[in-house]
Amino acid sequence: MVGEKPFWETKSLTEMTQAEWESLCDGCGRCCIYILHNDETGDVFETDVGCKLFDAKARRCTDYENRSKRVPDCVRLTPQNAKSLTWMPKTCAYRRLANDQDLPDWHPLITGDKESVARAGVAVSPDLIPEDEIDDDLLESRITKTR
Ligand code: SF4
Numbered sequence: 500m501v502g503e504k505p506f507w508e509t510k511s512l513t514e515m516t517q518a519e520w521e522s523l524c525d526g527c528g529r530c531c532i533y534i535l536h537n538d539e540t541g542d543v544f545e546t547d548v549g550c551k552l553f554d555a556k557a558r559r560c561t562d563y564e565n566r567s568k569r570v571p572d573c574v575r576l577t578p579q580n581a582k583s584l585t586w587m588p589k590t591c592a593y594r595r596l597a598n599d600q601d602l603p604d605w606h607p608l609i610t611g612d613k614e615s616v617a618r619a620g621v622a623v624s625p626d627l628i629p630e631d632e633i634d635d636d637l638l639e640s641r642i643t644k645t646r
């Protein structure tokens with residue numbers, strides 16, 4: 500018997516319900532860490548420094564409802580900007596679907612297990628340094644990898 504296709508294969512980002520849209524987030528936490536850009540090469544570097552509202556052990560924002568007010572440069576993803584935010588991780592479901600790519604096979608919507616993102620090595624470390632514990636000048640020394 501052939502099952503029905505899942506919503507992310509049949510709907511565009513703009514057609515999804517709010518709940519469907521939210522469920523696309525795999526909880527990797529990689530949009531809640533500090534990143535650095537090299538303007539000349541276009542390279543994006545990840546650091547092990549997290550946003551002040553990010554709980555790295557639980558990998559969640561501790562004040563999601565008020566995030567824009569409390570962290571003005573927290574970027575709100577929308578169906579309209581998901582394609583243009585090229586600094587987002589290449590694994591991010593919003594970026595992938597906006598660019599006509601599939602969800603990776605470790606995505607929690609496919610595995611049914613929210614920890615599959617960590618097992619796949621895609622989630623941030625639970626030992627991030629909170630931003631208020633580090634000087635901006637030292638961010639470069641906290642680079643962990645190129646995105
Ligand atoms: S990078 Fe994408 S999938 Fe990962 S936490 Fe941010 S919005 Fe969710």
Ligand code: SF4
Nearest residue numbers: 531550553560566573
């Ligand atoms: S405010 Fe919340 S959602 Fe925004 S970057 Fe910080 S932890 Fe992430």
